[in-house]
Amino acid sequence: MTFVRLGYVAMSLKVPNSSPSQTMTITNFKKIQNKGAAILKLERITRSNLHNTLRILRHNAANDIQFYRMTSRLVPLATFEGLPDWDYMAAIEDSLKEVGMFVVEREMRVDFHPDHFVLINSPKKEVLKMTVKTLILHKRLLEGMGIDPKHRCVLHVGGVYGDRELALERFIHNWMLVPTGIQDMIILENDDKLFHLDDTLYLCEKLGIPLVFDYHHHIAHHKNKHWEDQWDRILKSWSASHLPIKMHISSPKSEKQFRAHNDFVDVKMFMDFLNEIKGSVDQIDCMIEAKRKDEALFKLMDDIKQYENIEINDGASFYIK
Template sequence: MTIVRLGYVAMSMELTNASPSQTLTYDRFQKITDREAALRKLERISLSNLHNTLRILKHNVASEVYFYRLTSRLIPLANHQELLDWDYMKPLREALSEIGDFVKRHNIRVGFHPDHFVLINSPKTDVLKNSIMTLKMHYLLLKGMGIDPTHRCVMHVGGNYKETEKSLERFIDNWMVVPRAIQKTIILENDDTSFTLEDTLFLCEKLGIPLVFDYHHHLVHHNNANWEENWDRVVQTWSHSPLPIKMHISSPKSKQAIRHHADHIDINMFFDFLKEIKGSVPQIDCMIEAKKKDEALVKLMEEVKNRDDIEVINGSSFHLK
């Protein structure tokens, strides 16, 4: 039997005043005349974000949810060109360690999904440099938590630039510039406009990177609709990973907005996927990308419990019979 474990992204809809993504714009930062005072303000916001992250993780454990995507916006203005002298890690060490201890104690899988401006295959040197700097921040946060950073950062391949093959080759060329420790954190996802499952598999197989299959993205952007033909290849990209295979699940908002995420998950669409992969892997971790976050997870589990082809394990996991 295959175990299916559900998770959700960053924000809890069930907790109040618990945003882990509070921010401060650089314009507002500049208006604080005392630069040291402005930096202390950034640190207070960052610590508040980490405090709320721990609150969310505690809420998750109480709800039996053990798979969670950390927000990439924990530290506002980290790596801003005008703040490169700011050692943002130093004041956060204790809070990061507390999060890491909790995650390890409860065996929670956590990871990041760096923002869309992180482009390994960019033709611009400054964009590549900034992308590596942002990935280094994610690496340092995980290390600060005492969590093995291997395969914890999901990325899209990047920009297509109207030249798919050249853009894929540029990713390979630029990959050689990425430090080895940061390379090991990365997993790649097929996207909904630029790089199909086959495109992404080409890179993953060539460079030894696990592939996160996004089922919704594949349905709206593919060359070959029969993803099942490539499923074994997807599974093989995870053969050297310490973590279970991971995928993304979301549902279209509407026929008109087919690429946008709905509030909740269409259970029939989800099980169309699950029935095809049942038995192919011992466990699959499914990250819910829905507007209603943990509320969508709870609703999906309530619907799952009514099926006779599953066996519930806990509040977010089940066996496929």
């Protein structure tokens, strides 16, 4: 028997006017002639994003959802080089603590998945520098919430840059340039185009990084389609983590747009995965990457009730026997 928790990404479609990703472009920032006034507007936007994050977390708690991915866009322009002296943490200290207290008191699992421009294996020094700067932002936000940053940031391996083997070795080289406190945050995910499960496991095992298995990505892009042959290695990558093993679940939009995410999760596809891994691990947290966000989670919970080997625990978790 395995305990399964479901989570979803960033936006709720059930909580009105609750975007946690409101932003301001650099262009609009520069249009405000008074820099102090522009910074005050950035801070208002950030506090609004954190307020909406708390609203979503309250919605999650009311619906038994204990697993949630926060947006990486909570603080607009936080890494903008034109604002080197902006102390955004001072402006949002109370808001961060409020979010963090709610998460900790309800024993929720939250994490981040920084955007595609965060590239540890980039051959460009300035890209690596910005990558580290962005990851430091995530670490500061988690620490400001009172949440242990360890294993809270999902990344892809990065780009191939014309040579897959060299790109993997550059990741290892650049990893040594990343501060230890940032290294500890990272968990790596197999992707749907460039670095398959075998590539990602190679890095995870070499560098001691947990692997987030994306089932949809694996079906779309693999060296060996039999992912279950590697399942013990995936589990072992989490052995040093204080968090349960994590995976991503989504379904293809269509045969022609196979890599794109569907609005909802195909329950049969999900059950195919669960029936393979049941009993191999006590608990697994499954992040739903579907267009309909929390609606997809609620539908999946309804769909899964039809299976005899499922025992519902609450509104967002169950046991598979």
